[in-house]
Amino acid sequence: MAFGTKNHLVGLDIGSRTIKAAEIVETKRGRRLKKFAMVDIPPGLIEDGTINDSEKVAEYIRQLFKDNKLVEHNVAVSIGGFSVIVKKIYVQKMDEIKLQETIQFEAEQYIPFDISDVNLDFQILGENENNPNQMSVFLVAARKEMVNEYINLVQMAGLNPCIIDVEAFALQNVFEFNYDELNENIALIDIGASKTSLNIIKGFSSLFMRDVSLGCGQINQKIVSLAGCTLEEAEQIKFGSQDDKISNEDLKEIVSSVVTDWCAEIKRALDFFYSTYPDDSITKIMLSGGGANIKDFRQLLSMETSAEVELIDPFNKLELSDSLDSSYLGKIAPQASISIGLALRRIDDK
Incomplete structure (x- = not known):
């Protein structure tokens, strides 16, 4: 757009x-x-x-x-x-101009919103490997x-x-x-304050995307509940200051419980990917976002997914x-x- x-x-x-x-x-x-x-x-x-x-x-x-x-x-x-839907769909082979004319009709069966309430965009990915008469298309719809x-x-x-x-x-x-192109499945996961984006790619082609409502804000909310402080104070406690309001043991327990939930939710998303691509495996997970800095999370995620976990370096x-x-x-x-x-x-x- x-x-x-x-x-x-x-x-x-x-x-x-x-x-x-x-x-x-x-x-x-x-x-x-x-x-x-x-x-x-x-x-x-x-x-x-x-x-x-x-x-x-x-x-x-x-x-x-x-x-x-x-x-x-x-x-x-x-x-x-x-409010954003990203989905790989399959349509009859046609040129981009023709698809531009018909994409609204194609999208209606995949979008859970009224089609008149969304902006649509698409990208043609190439021929459907299982059907030479079709092509795969990335459909993007945003409210x-x-x-x-x-x-x-x-x-x-x-x-x-x-x-x-x-x-x-x-x-x-x-x-x-x-990063150089790798012919293997890599999961790109961004853990923000309130949501997490997951994008599984292979050879720079995206296979699967999902957003889930989890993030670093969950840690802050648990600190607020336990310490009776403000969200601003919880942010400081999370990074090691104002330790008079909460013990180190309690803070570690909060972080541990939250990252355990993160790993379970991410594993559910990956299991859904495996149900669609049963012959594939994810060899590496690249993490970004504020949550990527939590060492315990990286270690647990690697154990739970049997994948190598790295921090992405955007520079x-x-x-x-x-x-x-x-x-x-x-x-x-x-x-x-x-x-x-x-x-x-x-x-x-x-």
Whole structure:
């Protein structure tokens, strides 16, 4: 979904607890990360992808751009959650123009919303391996209400929304840029504050996508319940400060119970994938998002799935501007992945 004219843009990842902005420029030596910035926002402004206070969120975005001297106003943003449906479908072979004319009819049987309430997009993947008369197509449907919400927010912040992407695609984009193509199944999993995106790819082709409502906010909620504190205080407790309000043992128990739930939910999603692709196996899981930093989670997930678990490095093949702190970027790398995936986009991309 493109709305602008210039090729260059800023990747703007608007999360429920953190907003990230990344700017990547083309150089003779390749792509260079010119700017990266992030700011935390108070809980409640954005919940489950719904923007509850557009003006306050817009002010945080404006301030983020001002404080970090981000002057480019063309941006790419992403959406996800249950208001977005991504599904691989099979249709009779036809050219892209013909499919553009018929996609609404094709989509009606797969979309659980009124077709007039969604924006549709698609990408032709190629011939159906099991039926040469058909082709496989990635169908993307996003509720117009959510798309308009994010367009209005970005415009309220004084920026130009050029691309509305899907979080799982942004994650795939950053992986494809930074890693060599492997002919094996790899699960890209982003654990955010309130939702988790799962994208299983093989040879840079996506096989399976799912969003689930779990994230780091669950840890904060359990801390609030036990310590009787605010969500802001819970965030500090989670990272080791204000330990007078809760014991280390209680904190470890909370984190352990939450990441156990995460692993169970992820395993359910992977089992569904295996039911569709019974001859396939997932050899590697690449993690991003704030939850990826939890060591106990990575270890348990590896045990539960019998797969190698790694942190994704979104800066792996990017040249870094001299003004950027590489040690800081190394610490926040998993959280930066979606914004980098968006910043790699260009307005004339499909």
